[in-house]
Amino acid sequence: MGKKHLENADMAKAISRVDGRAKVTGAAKYAAEVQLQDLTYAVLVGSTIAQGIITKIDTQKAEWAPGVIAVISHLNTPGVPEYKLQNQDVIQKQLRVFDDANIYYNGQPVAVVIADTLERAQYGASLVSVTYKKEQHVSNLEDNLSRAVVPKKAKADPRGFTSDFVRGKAGAYLDAEVQVVEEYIQPSEVHHPMELHSIIASWEGNDKLTLVDKTQGSQQTQASIAKSFQLKPENVKVVATYVGGAFGSALRVWPHEIVAILAAKKVQKPVKLVLSRGQMSYMVGYRPYTLQKVSLGASKDGKLVGISHESYGKTSMYEEFTENVLQMTRMMYDVPNIDTKYRIVPLNVSTPAPMRGPGEATGSFALECAMDELSYKLNMDPIALRLVNYAGQDPDKLLPWSSNYLKDCYRLGAEKIGWNNRKAEAGTVQEGEWKVGYGVATGTFGAFRSAATIKATYKADGTLLLQSAIADIGPGTGTAMTSIAAENLGIDPSLITFQLGNSSFPKAPMQGGSNSVATVGSAVVAACTNLKVELAKRAAKQKQEWNNAVPANIQLKGNELVNSDDTASKVKLVSLFTEGGLTELVIEGSAAQGDERNKYSFYSYSVHFIEAHVHELTGVVRIKNAVSVVDCGTIVSPKTARSQLMGGIVGGIGMALMEEAVIDDRTGRTINASFGDYHVPVNADIPQMEMLFVNEKDPYLNPMGSKGLGEVVIIGVAPAVANAVYNATGKRIRHLPITPDKLI
Amino acid sequence: MQYRKLKLEVAVHNFQYTRAKNAAGAIAELSKNPAAKLVAGGTNLIDLMKYGVMAPDRLVDINRLSYNAIQKESGVLSIGATVTNSVAAANEMVLQYQPLLSQAMLAGASPQLRNKATMGGNLLQRTRCPYFYDISEPCNKREPGTGCGALKGYNRMHAIFGASDACIAVNPSDMNVALVALDASVQVTGPKGKRNIPIAEFHRLPGKHPELDNTLDRREVITGLLIPDNAFSKHTTYLKVRDRASYAFALISVAVALEMEETTEGTTIKEVHLAMGGVAHKPWRLTAAEQLLKGKKATVENFKMAAELAMQGAKSYGHNDFKLKLAPNSIVQALKTASGIKA
Numbered sequence A: 001m002g003k004k005h006l007e008n009a010d011m012a013k014a015i016s017r018v019d020g021r022a023k024v025t026g027a028a029k030y031a032a033e034v035q036l037q038d039l040t041y042a043v044l045v046g047s048t049i050a051q052g053i054i055t056k057i058d059t060q061k062a063e064w065a066p067g068v069i070a071v072i073s074h075l076n077t078p079g080v081p082e083y084k085l086q087n088q089d090v091i092q093k094q095l096r097v098f099d100d101a102n103i104y105y106n107g108q109p110v111a112v113v114i115a116d117t118l119e120r121a122q123y124g125a126s127l128v129s130v131t132y133k134k135e136q137h138v139s140n141l142e143d144n145l146s147r148a149v150v151p152k153k154a155k156a157d158p159r160g161f162t163s164d165f166v167r168g169k170a171g172a173y174l175d176a177e178v179q180v181v182e183e184y185i186q187p188s189e190v191h192h193p194m195e196l197h198s199i200i201a202s203w204e205g206n207d208k209l210t211l212v213d214k215t216q217g218s219q220q221t222q223a224s225i226a227k228s229f230q231l232k233p234e235n236v237k238v239v240a241t242y243v244g245g246a247f248g249s250a251l252r253v254w255p256h257e258i259v260a261i262l263a264a265k266k267v268q269k270p271v272k273l274v275l276s277r278g279q280m281s282y283m284v285g286y287r288p289y290t291l292q293k294v295s296l297g298a299s300k301d302g303k304l305v306g307i308s309h310e311s312y313g314k315t316s317m318y319e320e321f322t323e324n325v326l327q328m329t330r331m332m333y334d335v336p337n338i339d340t341k342y343r344i345v346p347l348n349v350s351t352p353a354p355m356r357g358p359g360e361a362t363g364s365f366a367l368e369c370a371m372d373e374l375s376y377k378l379n380m381d382p383i384a385l386r387l388v389n390y391a392g393q394d395p396d397k398l399l400p401w402s403s404n405y406l407k408d409c410y411r412l413g414a415e416k417i418g419w420n421n422r423k424a425e426a427g428t429v430q431e432g433e434w435k436v437g438y439g440v441a442t443g444t445f446g447a448f449r450s451a452a453t454i455k456a457t458y459k460a461d462g463t464l465l466l467q468s469a470i471a472d473i474g475p476g477t478g479t480a481m482t483s484i485a486a487e488n489l490g491i492d493p494s495l496i497t498f499q500l501g502n503s504s505f506p507k508a509p510m511q512g513g514s515n516s517v518a519t520v521g522s523a524v525v526a527a528c529t530n531l532k533v534e535l536a537k538r539a540a541k542q543k544q545e546w547n548n549a550v551p552a553n554i555q556l557k558g559n560e561l562v563n564s565d566d567t568a569s570k571v572k573l574v575s576l577f578t579e580g581g582l583t584e585l586v587i588e589g590s591a592a593q594g595d596e597r598n599k600y601s602f603y604s605y606s607v608h609f610i611e612a613h614v615h616e617l618t619g620v621v622r623i624k625n626a627v628s629v630v631d632c633g634t635i636v637s638p639k640t641a642r643s644q645l646m647g648g649i650v651g652g653i654g655m656a657l658m659e660e661a662v663i664d665d666r667t668g669r670t671i672n673a674s675f676g677d678y679h680v681p682v683n684a685d686i687p688q689m690e691m692l693f694v695n696e697k698d699p700y701l702n703p704m705g706s707k708g709l710g711e712v713v714i715i716g717v718a719p720a721v722a723n724a725v726y727n728a729t730g731k732r733i734r735h736l737p738i739t740p741d742k743l744i
Numbered sequence B: 001m002q003y004r005k006l007k008l009e010v011a012v013h014n015f016q017y018t019r020a021k022n023a024a025g026a027i028a029e030l031s032k033n034p035a036a037k038l039v040a041g042g043t044n045l046i047d048l049m050k051y052g053v054m055a056p057d058r059l060v061d062i063n064r065l066s067y068n069a070i071q072k073e074s075g076v077l078s079i080g081a082t083v084t085n086s087v088a089a090a091n092e093m094v095l096q097y098q099p100l101l102s103q104a105m106l107a108g109a110s111p112q113l114r115n116k117a118t119m120g121g122n123l124l125q126r127t128r129c130p131y132f133y134d135i136s137e138p139c140n141k142r143e144p145g146t147g148c149g150a151l152k153g154y155n156r157m158h159a160i161f162g163a164s165d166a167c168i169a170v171n172p173s174d175m176n177v178a179l180v181a182l183d184a185s186v187q188v189t190g191p192k193g194k195r196n197i198p199i200a201e202f203h204r205l206p207g208k209h210p211e212l213d214n215t216l217d218r219r220e221v222i223t224g225l226l227i228p229d230n231a232f233s234k235h236t237t238y239l240k241v242r243d244r245a246s247y248a249f250a251l252i253s254v255a256v257a258l259e260m261e262e263t264t265e266g267t268t269i270k271e272v273h274l275a276m277g278g279v280a281h282k283p284w285r286l287t288a289a290e291q292l293l294k295g296k297k298a299t300v301e302n303f304k305m306a307a308e309l310a311m312q313g314a315k316s317y318g319h320n321d322f323k324l325k326l327a328p329n330s331i332v333q334a335l336k337t338a339s340g341i342k343a
């Protein structure tokens, strides 16, 4: 392979974030910063018990407090119309906001206070007094494994990753010469994006609603709210122009959003509701605490014989949350025998949510640590072990990979980090007081695309406006789409404006599951193609050679339309507008998934390399170097792609070394529900990092050749850290996070 | 069973604000209103007010009082109460005469917080025990008589020395650990006049009254800190072991101040002061270990013996069992760093 891959040094020429300036100067307004006339402020009151019934809510003091407009609870809620329509069990339903007196978890919203200022609403909320009949609750996973159930959805999808599954023979690892049988624990992690979850709800009459909301899907929130409040979808407008991170926490409508809408209905004024940092631990999901058992069996030459993998994750009492913890185990390695078992344990906690690398980040921690453990038992290099078991096609779906450059990832990363410096024997390298070790681990995440439409408005002044409902929660979607359009049309990126985050714009999926570039990018290409066809049609009226122009050869160079096959045929772009006296051309382009999934298996891959130093006496871990290599097809926007990978490594270091939402099982309350106590990495924790991309086209997923990037960047980082710590110390930490107390 | 009425939502209660013109004014405010509180940087008090843990009805701002000097006079370094941690940590006299204090302050919080945090406020910062902070939980320190949430709860950050059944919280300050090792004293003025409180007597152990963090009278104002000269400046270390590289409270911290001497027997310890943080309701002086080390050769063997001695009487509560090992390890490490002795 030539030097097609991208490294840190290649980023200089790439285009910068199109909204970077607005974001760093504060010109970008996030939901909580939007001001409307007559705005009122809502503050939620959460339960302080985990299971039981509200026997009394005393709101009088709050109602009499200065500035308080209303206090709403289950006693006087205007009601959510959908709750009356369906008479379903509360299990399998999202939490029914203020629907009855039942409490299912500590921190559950029980009332809301609306006032003319935020401070008065907060003060009012502190005066609401709730009395409960407390019942026995359960919140600890290990103590309640007997409550584990097969998720109901498994029945509907027997081949899915939550169903009990056997390929070949179950428990085949038991017959193998070399075995690893271990348990791994991923604690709960809270997403804690920088921007707090916020919403402004305002009604116009009884049937029109506008929401300024933190969401990863403007149209999906629109549809969900329209259903809840029995409104016509076109009467619900959702605006999410800027979203300050989400990591999966804004993939659905949460109770606080329903509350804001109910509150706005009650007070007949727009209502702003911003969660506090503490409430973020209770209200908007988390990566669920998960216990896994992994059993690997291999022959002496390292060839895997069998894998058994079980997963037990937390869910709430009222809703089943599942994720693909076991997906990687089924497709990553060429293993004849696999059996997997997925269980969830309903507890008095709020419902989890997908969090960056949902399921796979948890699953890869167990699988890739177990692979590392196996490598020591075999006395084999961990990369060599993975290469011996490399799967030439998808062993789960029995389809060829659409593209798979994993071997390049291992090679490029090993060179960059200096893998040769790693000593095969753990705990043998010491630099002063620090023990030094290297670790590697692999990540993978399915590559998808769905359906999207782009509206393109091309103006006579040469500028192009593109619109899509897609949210941008931080990856730089607007930048990537601008790059795709600029490249396709041959125009300068500065002429392009990409507008997003509005349910009135053309159809787009949620920003989640790493499919924004693949999906919306395809629609951008379609719109650009349609625009070129339309311009060629107009040009043909001046020069008929344009009748035969192929879109791929058409470029908008300078102020001319150019056909690369025939330079003589250039026409002035302005001249194409004269017909009909137009000042702009409005064109749409759509793209959707084809039948490619029947023919190929689509995955992105990441390989992470970590050099860790562990202090011999204090157990402090310092990551000295991190190198990650990603195969996610063609990189359409190098700078923002690099930022994504950087963020994934940082998130993965946090997952490995410090992130843990601690619950006191006596109360079901979160002990560290603040940014002071819930640790995420600070700058001083972050080492020198190298972000590499294989940058080879995937021929089948979309016209750009791109696969997904957002999730795969974090998957595999935590096990790489754990493996490096083992290599340094000979201590295997199977319960994240790896804090100093576990290493002394 | 009817559950105690508890609140999750917290808010700042209404309060009045006044700016003190001089110490006498501040003392007068405190004397006439038992619910009044001084505010300096506000980084701890305002936080606690937002969490509903403290609800003073009058704040007396002391930032404009003239306790903002750093001076060196007749063998004593004095630092005014309203000097910020940032300013003190970067001050040339502090760096020259009491580098340990600077090291400890720089290990605390974040630059932004240190820009606001004052010497007086830092001395009085309250524990970070999560049960103290969450007003829906029981806490004898916040609400005497309600019980201790941490005793049988999540007590990873909690005390291993000098705790009581009423409270196992720790003093979270880094600065205070250095002050104890340096034999500082706290200058205060109050209705009965001025006094100097030796730092070792300033903070309390919880006993039956964990609501009292220290021995300061409610009406007294801290005016400054006094630190006597010493011969330690070449061999000081503040080691802070924490869950991330910055902006986290100590699991264990150790302040070491050594005076070394070359004798015929090799490098010996002429004088040693040792204190630990993250282990008790007050910064913990390691007197027995100091005595053991004094006059001994600086060897890792001796450091280990001292660390073992220092741990006598330690008691853990479950999640903090690891401190029984991390603490002596940290003492040894800090002594190694301060002495430069590797083996």
Ligand SMILES: Cc1cc2nc3c(=O)[nH]c(=O)nc-3n(C[C@H](O)[C@H](O)[C@H](O)COP(=O)(O)OP(=O)(O)OC[C@H]3O[C@@H](n4cnc5c(N)ncnc54)[C@H](O)[C@@H]3O)c2cc1C
Binding pocket: A676, B037, B038, B039, B040, B041, B042, B043, B044, B045, B046, B047, B062, B081, B082, B107, B108, B109, B110, B113, B116, B117, B118, B119, B120, B121, B122, B123, B124, B125, B172, B173, B174, B175, B220, B221, B222, B223, B247, B248, B249, B250
């Ligand atoms: C997120 C976070 C992380 C932190 N991390 C650390 C850390 O790692 N290490 C560490 O050591 N500290 C840490 N801190 C605490 C910080 O050091 C203290 O908040 C700060 O020192 C308090 O000083 P202040 O001037 O802001 O005090 P204030 O909040 O103004 O006052 C605190 C108390 O002192 C009283 N007071 C203040 N001045 C006087 C005076 N002159 N006389 C009498 N009473 C007075 C006040 O009445 C109040 O009761 C952290 C704080 C936060 C918020």
